[in-house]
Amino acid sequence: MPDKKDMSHGDHISAKFDEDLAELKANFLKMGGMVESHVAGAVTALVENDGHLGEKVRDGDKQVDQLELLIDEEATHIIARRQPTARDLRLVIAVIKMVADLERIGDEAKKIAKLAITLAEEGKAPRGYVEVQHIANHVRGMLRDALDAFARLDPEPAIGIMKEDKRVDEEYKAAARSLLTFMMEDTRNISKCMSVMWILRALERVGDHACNIAENVIYMVEGEDVRHKPTKWAEQVVGS
Template sequence: MPTQKDEVYGDHISHQFNEELAELKTEFLKMGGLVEQQLMDSIQALIENDGQLADDVRGRDKVVDKMEIAIDEEATKVIARRQPTARDLRLVVSVIKMVADLERVGDESKKIAKFAMGLSQEGQAPRGYVEARHIGNHVASMLHDALDAFARLDSEQALRVMKEDKRVDEEYQAATRTLLTFMMEDSRNISRCMSVMWVLRALERVGDHACNIAENVIFMVKGEDVRHASMERAEEVVSR
C-alpha cells in the first residue's frame, strides 16, 4: 500500500524531474532552517537585551529575501519545463505559497529585532518579557513542527500545528491585557510596553504563518484545500 510520501512523490520516467523536485524540497527546508534560527535569535536578543544579536538578525533578512526569489524562480521553471500534473503540481504550488510565509516570518523576526535594539538601548527591561518569551517559544515550536511536517509529509502533525494557532491567539490576547494594565498603573511604562506589544503582535503573526504552512502540507498530502475550513473539516480530511 502506498505511503503518504509515495502519494505525493512518485517515481518519474525522468530522473532529472525527480532531482528537481527533491532539490526544491531541500532548498525550501534550508530556507526554513534559516528563518527558524532568525526567529529564535530575535527572541533571544529581546529577552537578553542583546543589541548586537538583534542587529545580526536584521542583517540576515536580505539572505532570506534572496532565497525566496531563487526558490520562486526554480519552482516556476519546473512548472514551465515539466508541466507537472496532480500531486507534483500540488507540491510545486505549495512550495511557492509556503516560501512566501517563510519570508514573512523573516520580516516579523526583523521587526522583533528592531524593537529589541531599541529596548536594549533603554537598559531597563520592561514588563511583558515573560509573556513574550512564552509566546515566542510557542510559535517557534509551531514553525519547527510545520517544517518537520513538510519534510515528512505528515498531515497529522500539520493538523496539530493548526490546532495550536487558537491557543497562541488566546495567549496573545491575555498578554495584551496584562500590558494594558501595566500602562494604566504607571504612565512611565507606556513607551516600553507599547514596544513589547508590537513584539507580541509580530509573534502572533508568526503563529499564523506557521499555520498557513501546515495547511499547505495537508493540501500536498491529501489534495484538499483546508484554508478557511472549520477544524472539524480539517480533521475529516486528514483522517481519510
C-alpha cells in the same frame, strides 16, 4: 483522495525531474530553518538586551529574501520545463504559497530584532519578557512541526498545529491585556511597553504563518484546501 504511498516524489522517468523536486524541497526546508533561527535570535536579543545580536538578525533578513527568490525561480522552472501534474503540481503550488509565509515570518523576526535594538539602547521594558519567551517558544514549536510535516509528507501533525494556533491567539490576547493594564497603572514606561506589545503581536503573526504552512501541507498531500474551514473538517480530510 491521493494515495499517500504515491507522495514520494522520487519515481519519475526523468532523474533530473526528481533532482529538481528534491532541490526545491531542500531549499524550502533550508529557508524554514533560517527563519526559525532568526525568530529565536531576535527574541534572545530582546531578553538579553543584546543590540549586536539584534543587528545580526536584522541584517540576516537579506539572506531570507534571496532564498525566497531562488525558490520562486526553481518553482517557475519546474512548472515551465517539467509541466508537472497531480501530486507534483500540488507540491510546487504548495511550496510557492508556503515560501511566502516563510518570508513573512522572516519579516516578523526582523521587526522583533529592530525593536530589540531600540530597547537595548533605551533600556529594558519593565514587563512582558516572560510572556514573550513563552509565546516565542510556542510558535517556534509550531513552525518546526510544520516544517517536519512537510519534510515527511505527513498531514496529521498539521491538525495539531491548527489547534495550537488558537491557543497562541488566546495567549497573545491575555498577554496584551496584562501589559495594557500595567501601562494604564504606570504611564512612565508606555513607549517601552508598546515595543513589547508589538513584539507579542509579531510572534502571534508567526504562529498564523506556521498554521498557513500546516494547511498547505494538508493540501499538498490530500489535495483538499482546508483554509477558512473548521478544524474538524480538516480532521475529516486527513482521517479519510
